Amino acid sequence: MTEVRTPRLILRRRHDDDLAPMADITADPQVTRWVADGSVQDLDQTAEAMQRWEEEWDEGGFGLFAAELPASGEAAGFVGLSVPEFLPEVLPAVGISCRLGPQFWGQGDASEGAHATSEFALQDRGLDRVISISAVDDDAPENVMRKLGMVLARETTHPVYGIPLNVHAIDLTEFHA
Template sequence: MTEIHTPRLLLRRWREDDLAPMAEINADPQVMQWIGDGSVRDAERTAEDIERWEEEWDEEGFGLFAVELLASGELAGFVGLSVPAFLPEVLPAVEIGWRLGTPYWGQGYASEAAAATLEFALTDRGLERVISIARLGNDASENVMRKLGMHLDRETTHPVSGFPLHVYAIDLTEYEA
């Protein structure tokens, strides 16, 4: 089982008891405002998402980690790697992304988890390049991307919604520098 420990977090595969807290995160309009078309997701959709995330682990050898606070055992959300099939112009690519519940914002958890996941991607999984995608205006996520050492690679639009997007990137040589 793939797990990563950081000073405050456990990044791990998904468990059955993660459904309720992740569904609560997905039902929060403030959390979802920058995801897809901004729609919240119910428990059924969240269960489908978790199943798909676990399948990606089995198929790709990477996926989205459940982020658990070591101090309390609470599920804070997710961070991890996925193939951004919704944006064909960047393929082939692997994206690093995150989604945390609002109680966990502003405490450095996203940066801490994403840094550990980026190291996992480039050193453990042997990826040569990782991207991250944010809707224009999602300054908090873009700040995390810059903290990871990523640079703005391109500006584009979402092929379905038409929302403007920023694509950040980092390759192995930049990471090692």
């Protein structure tokens, strides 16, 4: 089983009992405000998304990790690597994605998880570059990307929803683990 540990997080492949807490996270309009068209997801949609995570792991050797707090075993959300197929203009690319419950915001968990994911991409998966995509007005991921040393690679628009997006990138040979 693939697992990455940080001082405050366990990044691991999903367990069946992650569905309920992940569904709570993806049903929260605060969390999904900046994702695609901003719609929340129900339990079935979350289950389908989690199944796709496992398929990405099986097919590509990387995917989204469930982010767990080691002290409590609580699922905080997810962070990891995915191929941003919704944005063909950046392909082939692998992106860092993160979505945490609001109770975990502002504590450094997203930055810590994204940093560990970058190390995983470089050291364990041999990737030489990763990107991250965010809505232009969403400041939280911009801060995380800046902490990772990512730079703005392009401005674009979501091809389906017309939302302005920023694409940041980092050459992992320049990443400071």
